[in-house]
Amino acid sequence: MTVNKTKAQAIAYMKTLKGKGWDFDGAFGWQCFDLSNMQWNYLTGGKLYGYYAKDIPFENNFNGLATVYKNTPSFLPEEGDIFVMDEKYGEGAGHTGTVWSANLNTFVGLEQNWYGGGRYKTEVAQLVTHTYDMNMYFIRPHYKAKASVVSKVKDKVFKPSTSKTKGKKILIASGHGYNDPGAVANGTNERDFIRKYIAPNVQKYLKQAGHTVDLYGGSKQDQNLYTDTAYGERLGDTKNYGMYWVKQQKYDIVVELHLDAASASATGGHVIISNQWPADKIDKDINNCLKATVGTIRGIDPRNDLLNANVSGRLNINYRLVEMGFITNKKDMNYLKKNYDKFSKELAGAINGKAIGGTSGGSKKAKQTKQTKWNWKGRFTPNTAIKVRTSPSINGKVVSNNVLSFTRVKTIKFNFIVKADGYWWISYTSKGKTYYSAICKITDNKEKVKNEKYWGKLKWNW
Incomplete structure (x- = not known):
């Protein structure tokens, strides 16, 4: 496999891709990977490999075909480079496209599925402006120095060598x-x-x-x-x-x-x-x-x-x-x-052989946040001395060692529950202020509060 096009031919072809949707592998609509593969297939007749877009720089042998550059503060991409973003984008899958223009502050990419419309074929190849990220990679093909007469004629009738994904x-x-x-x-x-x-x-x-x-x-x-x-x-x-x-x-x-x-x-x-x-x-x-x-x-x-x-x-x-x-x-x-x-x-x-369903390139990988608070009200009657704290944590300030003597009621009306530090906590108001008390340790495998053994009697809702 060789790069058999000049840079001028590559850029001219790239511009023909704009404004249309491309499904190189016949699976999951117009993914970002498809567009980069359209460009690479035009240049070499082959295709780029990788489970995700982020894998492109590492899952392909670019020896003799291209130079792979990792971004630095002084690096300047060139028109026609294939760019690759890491797992912070595409919900962990990364993102890819081709460079339309660039300066040291931003670059403009021609790309698909940045906004998530690729799978449903509602988002065509378009221009998107990006700032740089240190973990970006840019792949610069080793273009042919001069176009032959034959290759110029072939450009007029070029069709990508793609095939629909055949089910196994x-x-x-x-x-x-x-x-x-x-x-x-x-x-x-x-x-x-x-x-x-x-x-x-x-x-x-x-x-x-x-x-x-x-x-x-x-x-x-x-x-x-x-x-x-x-x-x-x-x-x-x-x-x-x-x-x-x-x-x-x-x-x-x-x-x-x-x-x-x-x-x-x-x-x-x-x-x-x-x-x-x-x-x-x-x-x-x-x-x-x-x-x-x-x-x-x-x-x-x-x-x-x-x-x-x-x-x-x-x-x-x-x-x-x-x-x-x-x-x-x-x-x-x-x-x-x-x-x-x-x-x-x-x-x-x-x-x-590739992620199922596709991801939006513009969706940065979400940080995994677990729910810790539920707005469930109820009544709790302790059967043992339980501490009163100013926050739902074992490190929270203790204002009393016995919630019953502190509140001077037998049954506590709570406003919501919190999961923290290996305990379930109730939140309640006493003397015009909000306090917290643990009602049990978390022992259920699924960490469901309704399956736990409480330090007292609990009834949901007021």
Whole structure:
């Protein structure tokens, strides 16, 4: 692959993109990545790779094709450069486009989906002015010095070498099954958690991306891929059971999902593949997905001592086993329980090869803020001495060691509740001022106040 256009040709082509919407890969409408790929495809006949836009500088080999510059206070982009913004933009996915003009204070980009209209094809390629960010990258193609007569003629009839994304046939297999629950810890078991919370959601998101997706054992997921493969081997039946049956169905991608188990301190996921074949893009994307979510305990792990991996290697099935974290680690499981839908979407995106659904480039990554206050009123009658504080915190100033003697009432009417410092607090007014008292420790796994054991009797509403 070479850059076979001059800079003048590249800029002229870039200007033809303005005012129209471009869907290079045929998926999720007019994304920012599509526009940069239109430009790159025109220059080279190839395409840019990356799970997200932010990955472009790192997931492509630009040797001999372009120079990648990281922004500095003195760097000045040039017209036609491809710019890439980091994860602060696009809700973590980054953003990209081409440079229309620039000075040392701002630059103007030609781009799509900055305002979020790309997925629904309501936002065409347009000019947007940006200030600089230290983590921006600019990719400057090594243009051809002079255009040939042939290339000038081709410019008149150029059509991008794009193709609609063709859906894959995918199998998602939840680990264990039948009477085998898998590992058990932290209030759940491997078999049931994956079947209820992860596999169906991964299937849902992959279907949204246009793939045909089956769950092993059907919608009930009432089979065990390992047990079925072993049964087929015992019978000498290499067509009808487990991985041998999978081979007959001609799946393009097979993903088996598990939760690891070890000491309580072990944490993070990893991807297991057959040692017969090197890791492919799907394996690498899933590994990156794990890094960004539960973390990883090790890199991609080629194995020759696992039945399904060995059979997949012999039969040339595109298979991997994904350990999604440790069921024996409280942090891993708390993350998966609280974020199972988000995690499933990220995992589906890794299998898909790009994020599912797209994001608005102009939407900076939101800081994760958890609700800590609820405007729920009620009555609380303590059955023990509880401190009165000026703020809902264990560090709040104590004005009394007993709320009953302080307020001189048996039942306290509170105005709202607060979650802080591992406790639930009520807020009430006494003597014209606002005070707080803890009513219980937070012990419920889902941190729901109505599931807690209070230090007294609580009734909601006045």
